[in-house]
Amino acid sequence: MALRHYTLDFKLSTAVDSATTVPDLLSIFHEQEMTETAHETNGHGYLGTFVGKNGRLAILRVHSHALVTIDLQCYEEDNIAQLDNLLNALETKLKVILNGNITRIKRLPALVRGAEVDRYWPTADGRLVEYDMDQIVYEEDSAYQNIKILHSQQYGNVLILDNDLNLAESDLAYTQAIMGSGRENYAGKEVLILGGGDGGILSEMVKQKPKMITMLDISFKVIDACKKYMRGTCGNILDNLKGDCYQILVEDCVPVLKKYVQEGKTFDYVINDLTAIPISTQPEEDSTWEFLRLILDLSIKVLHPSGKYFTQGNAETLTEALSLYEEQLGKLSCPVAFSKEVTCVPSYLEQWVFYSVWKK
Amino acid sequence: MALRHYTLDFKLSTAVDSATTVPDLLSIFHEQEMTETAHETNGHGYLGTFVGKNGRLAILRVHSHALVTIDLQCYEEDNIAQLDNLLNALETKLKVILNGNITRIKRLPALVRGAEVDRYWPTADGRLVEYDMDQIVYEEDSAYQNIKILHSQQYGNVLILDNDLNLAESDLAYTQAIMGSGRENYAGKEVLILGGGDGGILSEMVKQKPKMITMLDISFKVIDACKKYMRGTCGNILDNLKGDCYQILVEDCVPVLKKYVQEGKTFDYVINDLTAIPISTQPEEDSTWEFLRLILDLSIKVLHPSGKYFTQGNAETLTEALSLYEEQLGKLSCPVAFSKEVTCVPSYLEQWVFYSVWKK
Incomplete structure (x- = not known):
């Protein structure tokens, strides 16, 4: 069962005090029955972890410089709409709290970790890219290398040798x-x-x-x-x-x-x-x-x-x-x-x- | 200052008991002067957070199904080689502990969060992709939309309208x-x-x-x-x-x-x-x-x-x-x-x- 990992980041023009940002967000986590642990960061801002039901985990960081980051991990079988709502609520609240101070809001597609079909095949120059692979067509080890053929919706079957994407149809x-x-x-x-x-x-x-x-x-x-x-x-x-x-x-x-x-x-x-x-x-x-x-x-x-x-x-x-x-x-x-x-x-x-x- | 977020995941063939996996890993975190907090997960395996110096944060999860996930967050200015060594040490140790039970080890390129130049422009079909943009060439709001032109090493300048990648040179x-x-x-x-x-x-x-x-x-x-x-x-x-x-x-x-x-x-x-x-x-x-x-x-x-x-x-x-x-x-x-x-x-x-x- 894969783990879905969401991120939501607010880049700011000036640093904010956690005392003015965190309390309003806590109620959102509490509504989801997530238990807060506030950690000592030695001057690196607020760092709270929130553990909920069904294996949910959230991390809220109000960094001491101009950045707020949120992580949310949940299992694939979890209620995704509910998690989306949680992120929406956090985003909406933060937009109000940080109004006028926001340089960029970034909410990326969830990273899917440990899935049956691996969709992440970084480029040769080391960038993180997600493919649309949906099926393992073939996998075997030869005397020379690991051979995989995965199916991609747009590229057809894709030959992968020793985890290196070789060629697609x-x-x-x-x-x-x-x-x-x-x-x-x-x-x-x-x-x-x-x-x-x-x-x-x-x-x-x-x-x-x-x-x-x-x-x-x-x-x-x-x-x-x-x-x-x-x-x-x-x-x-x-x-x-x-x-x-x-x-x-x-x-x-x-x-x-x-x-x-x-x-x-x-x-x-x-x-x-x-x-x-x-x-x-x-x-x-x-x-x-x-x-x-x-x-x-x-x-x-x-x-x-x-x-x-x-x-x-x-x-x-x-x-x-x-x-x-x-x-x-x-x-x-x-x-x-x-x-x-x-x-x-x-x-x-x-x-x-x-x-x-x-x-x- | 951006946050670098590393992930290291072990997909397993059968679930493992945290009692047999976690203790050996704790020493690695302790060597890095990271303080453990073990969280109650109500039957969803081991979940430990580790806070270190310089704003470092690690999360270790030995899930109750066949998956171990590690997250590591650090600031851009941190000693990256040291963090690489930490991940190497964790990977090496886990390979030994989980020997014979590993289906896939996945260590992705670090997600860079809150950077000056945003490199993540998801595809129209919602996949996470990282570009090689290295410079903001132009940014302005018109009456109709936000206009950005970013420089990419391989695609030349790239026109982005309302955060939608339009066309590159x-x-x-x-x-x-x-x-x-x-x-x-x-x-x-x-x-x-x-x-x-x-x-x-x-x-x-x-x-x-x-x-x-x-x-x-x-x-x-x-x-x-x-x-x-x-x-x-x-x-x-x-x-x-x-x-x-x-x-x-x-x-x-x-x-x-x-x-x-x-x-x-x-x-x-x-x-x-x-x-x-x-x-x-x-x-x-x-x-x-x-x-x-x-x-x-x-x-x-x-x-x-x-x-x-x-x-x-x-x-x-x-x-x-x-x-x-x-x-x-x-x-x-x-x-x-x-x-x-x-x-x-x-x-x-x-x-x-x-x-x-x-x-x-």
């Missing part, structure tokens, strides 16, 4: 961006996809009749789950691991890439759909950066001299991580140039950077 | 969608824009050399603010209220529309950029629905028989409000047909519906 924009935003002609070309287990790139790419697409993804479980539940992304392309112009190899891409390098095999396009750029900005200490450099170096090695390498970056606002990635591009054994563009991927709730890299 | 997708998504040819056409004070539609439309665009917006203050601070949207088009192929009339559109009807004046395109569809689903009792019907009826009356009417709808998930709007379309004095499409407008953080309407 609504996100054709992602696939188009990592394929070069419609500027490339894949007809007759040799293409290598690293990762891509959701099948989005493969599904779009075969429409262009390349000579051969090789997709390397380590996780059969991801492929299998997406085949079943992400058909808005992959269509029927994952129904077979082999087709006229494609093959899916369920393998770790590193040894395969090393083998290609040894054999001197090259590709017209390498699309790295493995993972976003690590957010950590200490590349020396972070093994994900090391992995990224390894993949990048091997990929450029198997890239035809006139070929192109596409990959996602990360959130546009993570400028340090992106700069660091661009620094890595300057340190490859083979000199490369790059361009980047920013795309709006519907389910990401933040602007996302994509890179194109080619040999100088 | 990143949102060309909105303008393109409400102009018919590139399927229309405005060259040589007569166009009427209702609202549109941000100048986005006007700025895009003049590029297509229509015969004449008439824009009716009631608020000079909005136009003037956008001219200065939303240039990523309007370019230089608002620098003059009149140009080769456009005129901006700063007027209430209703009497002007009525005058056009009387004169028998018609337009090839009417673009209603006034407001989203009301969310309320009791149209009889809601004056915004009445206003919407009035505008719609007048707009269709001034529409050339082969003309098109474009407007925004609302969030894709507000299916009831959208259905109700479609019902209204069926009740107009002149019979119309319509189509709709869903667009991802970058700053909206939800899929948005746009309508095309034409006379049958």
Whole structure:
């Protein structure tokens, strides 16, 4: 049973004395049969906690600076209309008490804590965002990661790997961006996809009749789950691991890439759909950066001299991580140039950077 | 001074006894010199509040069902690293205590309450979302509404009217969608824009050399603010209220529309950029629905028989409000047909519906 957590905040122009604000509010809590405990705050204003029936808890703080905050926790099964009325009563009373002194009133949508379906998937740049997920479609642990597919009303099914939102059925924009935003002609070309287990790139790419697409993804479980539940992304392309112009190899891409390098095999396009750029900005200490450099170096090695390498970056606002990635591009054994563009991927709730890299 | 509010929740497979969980946690709070008050909850588990120095407050609840929740409030100027350590210590300890019984651990980005720049602008469908706004660029009250322009790192400047996020400089997708998504040819056409004070539609439309665009917006203050601070949207088009192929009339559109009807004046395109569809689903009792019907009826009356009417709808998930709007379309004095499409407008953080309407 989830806990609903309401907040109601009054930002003021000048601090108020709790003696003039609190007494009028107490009667509202008393009407709801909530028992007050006033706490000693050592000069940080009034802090009262109010415990009621059915597990209800309210916290009223008249801070010593110009702010009044109210928290209200209740269980999901509680009488929500009654709680709304309580908040309305507090808001109305405070508007009267603080009249002329209010800079902002903020009453946010309730935070729902401990719900069956988790709706909070913070952005890569660390912001709190609530989604409209309403159903767990699939959840399993593979040898590599936790795999979840949740249903969202507006984004369709959403693939979440290790609690990181990967792709939703609504996100054709992602696939188009990592394929070069419609500027490339894949007809007759040799293409290598690293990762891509959701099948989005493969599904779009075969429409262009390349000579051969090789997709390397380590996780059969991801492929299998997406085949079943992400058909808005992959269509029927994952129904077979082999087709006229494609093959899916369920393998770790590193040894395969090393083998290609040894054999001197090259590709017209390498699309790295493995993972976003690590957010950590200490590349020396972070093994994900090391992995990224390894993949990048091997990929450029198997890239035809006139070929192109596409990959996602990360959130546009993570400028340090992106700069660091661009620094890595300057340190490859083979000199490369790059361009980047920013795309709006519907389910990401933040602007996302994509890179194109080619040999100088 | 803002209040940072952290939450840390453990969802469990089976309920736990507070006697086995709480004592081990108390020492962590005591180390931080936080004073415990245990509250009587009438069978709803353990509820302890902990008040510390610098205005710190923690709440620990071991609910009588399978959930443990922790809240931690501190001031912005507090030692954030120390608070992080406290949460880390609690999380680590709880992982040990609850080992084998944990379904989900959720530690959300801190809610920042009472900050100078408000970053929480819930979606139309009522979800809690945090933006990356970092600066108040403009704020003023007009006779009609509160006008705010905030700066966002990724969306540029964002226009907010009466606390409703209208448009960001990143949102060309909105303008393109409400102009018919590139399927229309405005060259040589007569166009009427209702609202549109941000100048986005006007700025895009003049590029297509229509015969004449008439824009009716009631608020000079909005136009003037956008001219200065939303240039990523309007370019230089608002620098003059009149140009080769456009005129901006700063007027209430209703009497002007009525005058056009009387004169028998018609337009090839009417673009209603006034407001989203009301969310309320009791149209009889809601004056915004009445206003919407009035505008719609007048707009269709001034529409050339082969003309098109474009407007925004609302969030894709507000299916009831959208259905109700479609019902209204069926009740107009002149019979119309319509189509709709869903667009991802970058700053909206939800899929948005746009309508095309034409006379049958």
